[in-house]
Amino acid sequence: MVREIDPPTIQKDFLLAALAEGKRLDGRIPLEQRKVEYIFGEELGTVECRLGKTAVLAQVSASIVKPRDDRPYEGFLLINSEIGPMASSVYESGRSSDSEILITRLLEKSIRRTEAIDREALCILAGEKVWQLRLTLHFLSDSGNLLDCASMASMAALRHFRKPEVEVIGDEVIIHSPEERAPVPLAIHHTPLCLTFAYFENLPPILDPTHLETTLCSGTLTVTMNAQREICVLSKAGGTPLAAEEIMGVVTVGVERVREMVKGIEEALDTDKEGRVVEVR
């Protein structure tokens, strides 16, 4: 991996001095997220999420495949998330660095392992045909906190997506094209979203760190939570040691924040729905 040049000491000192006064370089308060924006694509299941200058495009597509023999009732959810040089020059295509692995693994854990998508609802004909969903993430630009942005984009795309309606008559499966019958949304259990906090020595944590803040911080903590007050994934690997109360403090903040974020996604989806014709009949 290409090594980035460390930010100058003067910049570091300035950032830390500002943080000590409770200010951040882009004018946010410590626990404030950058502005979130969803841009829905032409097709269902294509969403670009922008978090400040960080941008991730998520696309969902579905195909019909044969299920695994030991799980005849379960469909698949595949997540493709390779970070290419488009996001930032430090990422190389084909080779993945530690931070990249961390991002993809956390995404996988927060969306797949928490069963956000009801995989049994993807079954068409037991043991014969199931839906295979493919979630492809394109990391368009990295200005810090790719993970949170990617998780928002993924969940928005999954909730935006609709799969074609299928009809099963005996052993025969009829797939209705979207022109014929309105496609159906996925069965989604909950909406897990990631929140990343950055820590600095002897300073309160900050939410949604920018690229510079991430390079200078002494550790980060990511929680994935849903609106039902459940922690889905928590990952704090190393960095400054924290007391249990400090972790709980972050989690409490997360509870509120995630609820707002889910609301944000729902509002964006509603706005998009108004300007979109899905129904045919």
Added chain:
Amino acid sequence: MSSSRLEILNDGGLRHDARRPYELRSTSFELSTHPSAEGSSTVTQGLTTVQVSIFGPREPRQRSNASHDRAILSVEVGVVPWAQGAGGKRVRGDKRLQEIGASIRQTFEPVIMTHLYPRSEIAIDVQVLSADGGILPTSINAVTLALISAGISLLDYVTSISIGLHLTQPLLDLSQPEESDLPNMVVASLPTSGKITLAQMETRLHVDRFEEMLNLGVEACKVLKNEMELVVKDKTRKIVDRMEIKSGAAMIVDE
């Protein structure tokens, strides 16, 4: 999620391997188990065995990675093919193993006094010899001991434990069947200050239960540290005794 026929906690309040909820598995800590490494340890917790060897501080293998004011850590994690039966064969470079390696590196970076070893590399090689749940916590415990045995300056011990939750009952130190059935988390802490360096959870859990588990984990880490310290002190005492015998013998010859 609970697809197996395993009874997590029976009517008598015992777990499937007849432990009580807060009881740890039998542990054994051994120091200097590798012949040529600077420091090494083998830690067994229940049926999970991990061997860690430390090489260094040495000149970095890749010069470009060196840092002028501190040591860098490089962690390799391997699982021997026979460690976990036929089911989970893992090759080097597996994403999960790389993630465990990254977690170990990030856990120890703030704990090792890296500024004492500028321009050098400390290579940590973790080999999982048998896996029955809790690879990460056992590895972290083993790395702590290996670093101590290598004589590398640490701020504190780092001890780690896995915690599960059955209904409302937290369980400590999970075995493989429990790990796959229960929501669980791994906590690594610095026992002296009780601060948490690593907390990882991959399964859904309600916020209100989380705090209880976290605090329990920190307590358990303190217990583990006491056990580890006994082993380290015992080992040191033996070395000191041997040195005394040697110097005593030398004096006799002198006379």
